[in-house]
Amino acid sequence: MAFELPDLPYSHDALADKGMSRETLEYHHDIHHKAYADKTAEMVKGSQWEGKSIEEIIAGTYDKGAVAQSGLFNNASQYWNHCQFWEMMSGEDSKMPSEVEKALTDSFGSVQKFKDDFAAAGGGQFGSGWAWLVKDTDGSLKVTSTENGVNPVCFGQTALLGCDVWEHAYYIDFRNKRPGYLTNFLDNLVNWENVASRM
Numbered sequence: 001m002a003f004e005l006p007d008l009p010y011s012h013d014a015l016a017d018k019g020m021s022r023e024t025l026e027y028h029h030d031i032h033h034k035a036y037a038d039k040t041a042e043m044v045k046g047s048q049w050e051g052k053s054i055e056e057i058i059a060g061t062y063d064k065g066a067v068a069q070s071g072l073f074n075n076a077s078q079y080w081n082h083c084q085f086w087e088m089m090s091g092e093d094s095k096m097p098s099e100v101e102k103a104l105t106d107s108f109g110s111v112q113k114f115k116d117d118f119a120a121a122g123g124g125q126f127g128s129g130w131a132w133l134v135k136d137t138d139g140s141l142k143v144t145s146t147e148n149g150v151n152p153v154c155f156g157q158t159a160l161l162g163c164d165v166w167e168h169a170y171y172i173d174f175r176n177k178r179p180g181y182l183t184n185f186l187d188n189l190v191n192w193e194n195v196a197s198r199m
Helices: 022-044 054-061 071-087 100-107 113-125 167-174 180-190 192-198
Strands: 130-133 141-147 156-166
Touching: 022 054, 022 071, 022 113, 054 071, 054 180, 071 156, 100 113, 100 141, 100 192, 113 130, 113 141, 113 180, 141 180, 156 180, 167 180
Parallel strands: none
Antiparallel strands: 130 141, 130 156
């Protein structure tokens, strides 16, 4: 399988009015994500992982409890994370479908409580990482956070929504204000139809 940089599902300017600038997307997608794609392809070539899916590589190289993950895991997981991240945002106004609203209300008490929990998970992640809304192995919805490139694939969970909280994701537009970036992500950037499709 080739690990190539996917095109953004919208133009580099599409999110600018919603708090994510063209400059951020040029750095984040065109440089950071491309580096993960290129490094994954390079490391997989000629290895036991050649021909495997990205999910198989992530699950197979994740070292539970390790202080530091391998270079292949880090690059493959970040490649996958970013492929999801771009799809989880929209340049169009995205209305939350009723089935998503009901699922969030049933699971968290209200949509606002879900947003509060998600923002707290991302804001409380020390250092680099991700905030996630996942469908757990028992079918329940949970908010989680993961360090560095670790993602729901490692735990057999389904990623419904994820937000990158590495500094490169927000520093151009929000400087050190990660909470503001997370609030803006939830209020203005989420592609709720994409969340519904993952449910």
